[in-house]
Amino acid sequence: MKKSLLALAVLGAFAGAASAQSSVTLYGKVDLGVGKATGSADKQVRDGASSRVGIKGVEDLGGGMKALFGFEHRFSPDTGMDTTTEGKTPTSTFWNGYSTVGLGGTFGTVNLGRQYTSAFTLAQDVFDPFGGYTVAGLRGVALTPKTKVLVDNVQTPTDAAKLRTANSIRYDGTFGGVSVAADIAERSTSAASGAKRPYSVAAQYALGPVLAAVSYENPEGAKDNLLTAGVAYTFGPAKLAAALSSGKDADGDKLRGYLLGATVKVGTAGRVLAGYASLKEDSGTTSATAKKVSLGYRHDLSKRTFLYTDVTRVNKVINSTEQTGYDFGVQHNF
Template sequence: MSSITFAALAVSGVASAQSSLTLFGVADTAVSHYSVKSAFYNNTLALPSASALAFTEVTRSQTALSSGANSSSRVGFRGTEDLGGGLAAGFWLESGFTQDSGATALTSFSRRSTVSLSGGFGELRLGRDYVPTYWNESVFDPMGAVGVGENLIKSISGNIATARGPGSPIAANDNAIRASNSVGYFLPRNLGGFYGQVMYALPENVKHSYLSDSSQRGRYYGGRFGYANGPLDVAVAYGQSTAADTLVISEAGVVAGTRLSEKLRTINLGASYDFGVLKLMGELSQVKDKAETTTAPLSAGRLTFTDNDEYNGAMIGMTLPVGAGLLKASYARVKFKNDLGSAAPSLLALDRDASVNKLALGYVHNLSKRTALYATVARARIKNGQNNPAIMAVGLGGPAFLSTGSGVAGLAPRSATGYDFGLRHAF
């Protein structure tokens, strides 16, 4: 089929009894303002010098035209073919783009790129897709997990994947939101309200004959199961991603100081209940970063050290219909617990915990079924941000926090505020 014919079919949404092809997307642009504040801290017994106290607070701010603050800007193609006997083949190609500049449009289908086979058995889906644990972070968030008000738990989960891995050239937070090289299965829809999915993403690493095993870095597996009936929707999800997996060389052993194994394990529970005049929703989440470091062979044998970090999150939110509009609100908290495990006793005495609280308020005014004006404002407060700035420094977008001192004495992330005023159109 020529590109001209393909485009014409997509635009017109031509469908027949045997197949269908649809062009869809969202164009969303907002005027956004971001502000982040870093504050002075001192974890030493010595008094700070005058030069150290020269900047007790530092604020960075930015006003920008942003994209996808209410619904991610994107364009895509999807289609199905009836194969007969209750079977259908389908595809979904979806590309994100920055509405304010037009960049990245159709250069890749990194939001979703799948081909599927479905029938009475359910659906088998292959390609790049959302991981099961992300759905609870999005579906049960009043803000839709986008913009300055996005789910704090989703922000922290993405930061963990970015800082620890696996990441990819496509997206630094891969395996927290999406996974490439995946095989997924979805239960059929006629199970009396029960639904579910499982996913496995291949690491696709090369195996060498001179190594004892191949690395599993990048592997993901998980599942999500829930029940939706009337006003109630509840789901639980679990996922595990291999962030690091150093190969063990048969004869030489593991290189000293090299991290041998690191896995990110996520479990979350989300729920919503629609009372008609008010819809309540919430999420509980825990991410465990379990790492082991093994030294090279010594006369006494190898030494293994563990470091198990834990991130516990909770979010509660609501949506309230008001005429042609919708009021939205959410409050979330994530606490970081640093467990040094079998590290040196001198380090075990250190309090390395940190926490973030976030409040978000929003309003969407529907001009039609496809077009809306919206406004969102949010504020995040960070406690002991110097203990884990790479992950706990939630800036809502815009400039990065100024973080110095390596946890000893300097500037640490303290707070962030932001707002979005925008226009969204779906097609």
């Protein structure tokens, strides 16, 4: 009996040590609302924030080393369909958010796989008060723009900035109040002639109420590149942000964008969001400027659930008929 109790105690100790050294987390968010996007006259139930489910984990390897992994799937909660295949030819990108494995230590972390670019996570994604989501998102106009729709009026715009790259390797490190990152990836199989390996580098400084970031990105094309820089300042219940982008698209057209944003806490559960974004695209013979202004409100029901409503308006360069969009929705995070 005593031997059995001793064996159980030893096994329990080992199990406790293993669970303390390793962790696996299930997380995600589900978002649905009703509204109308700019560029469409349809009123519909829509996902305003890229609903997702993911799993991430870490294992202590000893000696200050750890193993990391993560993968994330995007889906449409109103239909249950994979957002990479809905209304399109099916693809094999099930883990469309990211899918990575890596190692970490005192030197920082190194991850491999499909992942966000350094420019996106440290600079392009931190200044939009709407986080790039809902009909009001501003990031996609000024900081991660799609081009050729302005000066050439094409139906399939070109990404001037990559949010993610596959077959990539990325390094992240933190030194005091400065976070740095760099990534490089293989060229995509559909890359045009003259394409380069996409890469980006970024740095972010955070100290008290101040956050500043800068990044440089070479998306993949023969001529494209994008420099992004911005600063945010929090005082009292308000946070103000301003960011600029400058570069060229794959055809060498010049790009100049900027974003201004504000978030103001109202009471104990509310937040008012406002912002303006602009992008000028100049081919040398033709130029056009996209403009978007947005206003929104968030009301927290708990730490994980909130209600939202937004209204946004774009200029005729982006859309000549449906210039106003709006939404009313709920988002739950877990």
